[in-house]
Amino acid sequence: MLPVPFTNVKITDEFWAPRLKTNREVTLPIEYKHCKKSGRYDAWKWKPGKPKEPHIFWDSDVAKWLEAAAYSLATHPDPKLERQVDAYVEMLEAGQGKDGYLNSHYSLVEPDKRWSNLRDCCELYCAGHLIEAAVAYAQATGKEKFLDVMCRYADLIDKKFGTKRGQMRGYPGHQELELALVKLCRITGEKRYLDLSKFFIDERGRQPHYYDREAHKRGDEPRHFHFRSYAYNQSHLPVREQKEVVGHSVRAFYMYTGMADVAAETGDRSLIAACKRLWVNATQKRMFVTGGIGPTSANEGFTIDYDLPTEKAYAETCAAIALVFFAQRMLHMDADSQYADVMERALYNGVLSGVSLSGDRFFYQNPLAVFPALNEFRTHHESSRRQEWFGCACCPTNIVRMLASLGGYIYSQGKSEARINLFVDSSAEMKVGKQNVQIQQATKYPWNGKVKVTVRPERPAEFTLSIRIPAWCRSASLSVNGKSISASRNKKKGFARIKREWRPGDRVDIDLPMPVERIEASPKVRQTCGRVALQRGPIVYCLEEADNGNNLNDLSLPKDAKLSSTRKKDFLGGVNVITGKAVRRRTSDWNRELYRPSQSRTETVKFTAVPYYAWANRAEGEMLVWMHEG
């Protein structure tokens, strides 16, 4: 099974379509401006002694913006945007070395230091992002120049790195190139790009350790590595021996994505097994309820199993996006709905929270509780306000490309199967075997779980239509052309599989009831004991001060409290809110004492919860996902 490419999917729904429009019309242009203003876009014009010296990761920021522009151009032609991309490609080509070398920092600032610090300096990471952008741009526009430029660079890297005499046995300190090379292989048909990706993956973590040798060569002590352990960049062990998701989360999940890509191409069982082990550890022990990952700012990543803080959660926007990538790859290696469940959880919550409803402000970190009064003691990455831009601008440029390519995550196609992974009002042109099939979903998802699917094969044909039954849904029902069928009896690994001869206009009705659920986390998650999160359908909710006053932590939800969901069309871009009654201690009972013998008299208060992704779009205030219960 392969994803149906986003170019074949038309998103028409009330939830995503306005967001994608904002992404296109606000986010893309504003990020162009930030890239111009900060010097990123014009990095190749920089001259020594001038300000805005190209930073080691700048190419990657522009690259993600280019990739997003490409996705946008594929579905919404825009000459001005296309000129902006082309102009950058011109600069890139002009800046490329005769040998194919291409990195604005190392080409212009430190030409003698190329390849000398793979561990810290993002050189191969930038290459990967530029390759992804070039692939997307070729797919979107048919223009090949960008791709040619990047192939020349990839060829240089392929010559430099490898196990042959005279080659370097290094690998990216920030993984990304691995997955990009598989994309490059797929579009060019050149297997050596896949082999190079496989080399990077196989070489990683071997002893003697490349980063030790590299450090010595620089005259550096390996033990002076800022992050101490190579677990930071997942090179502490060969990848097939890794059992826990560790270190920097974005590095980790880009690598797992690349591993899954290589495994999908090669069928490498030990690599597939490693991917599955890491998936299990991540999703059963190290993932926030929002689909965010990475608890701590210390390494922008992981600590230990079940360490899932609320206020201190790092949950970088990029990391949730990387989890979506990995989930999508796993889903196409193993048709199990758990991968799509996680993908959905991240997309609707921890990814989407990364950008404001207005499309022009961004979160780097996505905590699960916020107390703005502490902002002055935190960095702007950790602020309770979305920011316009960051010195390290990975998150804004990542979310713009994620949203622009969303169409590619909804459907999958195979020889005898068409599959619906996500519920989005949309239509898709698929190839099921040799047959062209149009699948259309009509739905108000995620606010309503009713989905009408219309199947339109060119002509009647037997194949399986697989429909994901979300893990959050306890009582799905299905009917085909009005005739009820058992969802559970037809379910395999979480997908209802309907095999029949499909005729143009056949209809499947899906009903996924969406009561408000109280979610509890494992008792091993110490930070959420005694607390519940509210979820309805795929949407995780939170309390905001704007609706509920402050001291949100003192609200407690009685175990028997009724919870209602109400549609509010003109609120926060159109959402369902959850309302109910909770209790809180009477503050009027308190004088000035800080501690006293417990005598808590409570009062009943109404509360309103809003979707987590929509928080921080009003007055700044407290926010809380996990609410006390009892």
Added chain:
Amino acid sequence: MLPVPFTNVKITDEFWAPRLKTNREVTLPIEYKHCKKSGRYDAWKWKPGKPKEPHIFWDSDVAKWLEAAAYSLATHPDPKLERQVDAYVEMLEAGQGKDGYLNSHYSLVEPDKRWSNLRDCCELYCAGHLIEAAVAYAQATGKEKFLDVMCRYADLIDKKFGTKRGQMRGYPGHQELELALVKLCRITGEKRYLDLSKFFIDERGRQPHYYDREAHKRGDEPRHFHFRSYAYNQSHLPVREQKEVVGHSVRAFYMYTGMADVAAETGDRSLIAACKRLWVNATQKRMFVTGGIGPTSANEGFTIDYDLPTEKAYAETCAAIALVFFAQRMLHMDADSQYADVMERALYNGVLSGVSLSGDRFFYQNPLAVFPALNEFRTHHESSRRQEWFGCACCPTNIVRMLASLGGYIYSQGKSEARINLFVDSSAEMKVGKQNVQIQQATKYPWNGKVKVTVRPERPAEFTLSIRIPAWCRSASLSVNGKSISASRNKKKGFARIKREWRPGDRVDIDLPMPVERIEASPKVRQTCGRVALQRGPIVYCLEEADNGNNLNDLSLPKDAKLSSTRKKDFLGGVNVITGKAVRRRTSDWNRELYRPSQSRTETVKFTAVPYYAWANRAEGEMLVWMHEG
């Protein structure tokens, strides 16, 4: 009123006496060894090019050890210990400059940089600690050499600093000298030491700011100050304009102590008012239930009102000790039991937790919850194990002097009043006016609230005996020579005041019932909402993994759960434990899911809570003060 000096108090009780013995016989010698081994003790012998170069704060560590040695020598003569002190004093005298200058770092390592960076470099801080030690040593032994050396240094400082032409208008970057100079004034009778202390206090925070000018002079940009705001060292405003306790907690509370000392000597009303305001802010909004202060490691100090984390609490041992100092000064300026209540809270909990029962291991940080699995992601300051020593050894040397001088905190004496501040089985020789009075307490406090006080004036005399009625006690009862009197009717600012003609052998019986209390914190403390701490008498309790298994956060105390206190003589050096029944989720109900719709079935489990001060004296494991309730 003045404290009855510790030299006149004999502590005989089962709680403190064994601790003071350990302090004397284990802690003092072991700290001497650490000071020798690390190079601190022999700093004055250091030669350029040799290892163990004297660090800018080393003098202060040895000074606190010297001070502790002095207290110990006063009550327990020990020729070996006295020789160790004398030998150091010899080195000190030999190292002293002709002008009186005395700092091992600046004298030996950077002689040209004296007085150039008061903001960061602890020069005046070291002076203060050495003065405190010299005063204590003179009081303890009658030997004057150390005091003479320090007077010469104080005279130099007095010459260097001031408002006269040619003098520097600087002040300590780490406050401490202010309170030391008041001690020096009291022992020598030299008012200029008090004036110098007052100068430092009055000058602090004035504009143009001394640290700005000083930085410029060094060729440094003031805005490059690592801690950004001068709130870090409480020089952001003149001290009389300060309303909140901010910045580094030890700096803050040493300064407040110095302010109170100067205010007591001068009667300066604006200074008294500032002290009271800061006290109120500290104890009503910024103090842990253990009497610890300072929530964050970022500045080793304060953030905002009601920010009182549990697991992340910094609560430095030194800061709790500094709070005891400030409380004691306030108590002697204003006979209000709230000061003694806080002093007691800190002493029995957040101070005492700083040292192991064995006396040879120390906490720098005293968090209110601990998850040892996270140790590898934290510094050794933040470890869940007490450490043998620290590179910055302020806490071990502070607690050894605190305990050695404990006797000085129990009683106060005035013209017509004798006062009991703390309940400790002990006897004290006091001066009430011109009358010698012996007061004796017989009690099993803090495990039992019955206290028998015997009053023995030389001859019958009228005066007031004031006895603190602790704020934790809801129903104190009192009797004099067997005849009951009303505690509440005789109470003034928290002290029961019994004025009568006292005759030798008169007895007061105090009964302070000690039920187990559930303590709640203000709803504004977000980290403890929905939770209670257990307290009995002055002792705050915690749960440890050794008694209760792990996942302590998942324990929940039903509101109606019965709580019992049981004496355990041979457990943790003799404690009362609290036992009861709590509920926890059945982990057997959980498969591998991380999140699920709430369906929590619970099981009832017995739990045991131990005194907070005694935690981490067994197998390493989780610890929790604030327990879920409901």
